Amino acid sequence: MPQYLADIKEKEFFIQDEEARHLTRVARHQEGDEIRVFDGKGKQFAARITRVQKDFVRGDLLEPIPLKKSALSLQLCFAPTSRNTLEDVLDKCTQLGVSSFQPISTRRSEYDLLKKWDGKQDRWTQIMLSACKQCDRGDVPGLLPPLSFEKAVARPNLPSLLAYESEETHTLRWGLEKLGTPAELSLYIGPAGGWTDEEVTVAAQYGVLPVTLGPHILRAETACIAACAKLL
Template sequence: MRIPRIYTADPLQTGATVYLDDSAAQHVGKVLRMQVGQTISLFNGDGFDYPATLVEVSKKSVQVEIGEASTNNTESPLAIVLGQVLSRGDRMDYAIQKSVEMGVARIVPLVSERCEVKLKGDREDKRIKHWQSVAVSAAEQCGRAMVPEVAPVCTIEDWLAQTADCDLRLVLHHRTAQSLTGLEKPTLLALMIGPEGGLTDDEIRIAETAGFLPAALGPRVLRTETAPVAAIAVCQWLWGDAQPRA
């Protein structure tokens, strides 16, 4: 049986006996229905996995004894910052979930001219919290010890300015013949993905003026939720950890 991996925001220390936070306790006790003596693997984003044995399980709380920490080596040497224009329905959930599985380091939801999703105030806060929970679940499932941040919603112009420290910045669209091959290997990469209707010519021009290079994944038009997954997979193959180890 696969040992469940559970994220907690609390500090973790080898040898300590602690109560899980409400979210983790509910998942272990009510969803998984685990019992005293069973084991889980905890992580909190510090790069380590912590084996833990359940010592108390009730309807309201779960207490565990934490074992010896082990280094988790699932993070890619390529740090990818994804600027993803908002999309409708569960498409944004899919893009975030799969991007986390593919090793993205940070996700910034963007608004653009053709973006059909409008978020403000409490509605925006709720969506960010929801997307962060999607990222947590994806990290638990795929074995990562780090949970990428889902940042607050940002305009394209503001996000372009925030990526100045990236050593390679790419704006993906099908109206260019430039492929990802032949580019110098980066360590910090920014990827910009447009909405369902695509980026406008002005938005592409603004990105290129800011130092972004146009790039395509072939002649076909990809859906907004497909593009980041395909792009990150190719980038991880070219510059990250997707190639077979020698």
């Protein structure tokens, strides 16, 4: 059953503007129909529409739907290679269950996200929101402002792994076990050109463990999706 983003109160929900128009004009729901609603923060309910007006829908909450979450809270720290690949990663990894996204710039980054950031957050939030609707997810991931790789790893941070193309032995499973199977984790994925030796050294200074994703060199966006799928 499709779900819709709503303002959820104690016993009622309210949907306005574009979301209400989609519900009534595209999906053609009417008063009396049962739907699912969510607030993007983890609350999901089965609900019934009681009133439809222009650009406004109101209804009753019927029963809560338990939030489905992975046992691991995963922050993906990744270096986008283009706008299209950035949006693909946000879409697919939201569906997989990533908790938050931290875009980073690296020595070999070709896509300057810092120059593209202003004015794009609403579009990228909408992409994550659409992915949540598609996969029946109740919470929208966080999207943090971009940082340089050096600043990202230097923060007081979560236990962290770094996908490194020159690592041949230590796997994601090894990394998780080495970190004590944490409940929260940051995963670093580099740009198309890979990490520099200096970046790998800096990461090691902050306790970030390099791991392999397998015998083949993956595209950056493929590495993001494959690693998140494996971890989650």
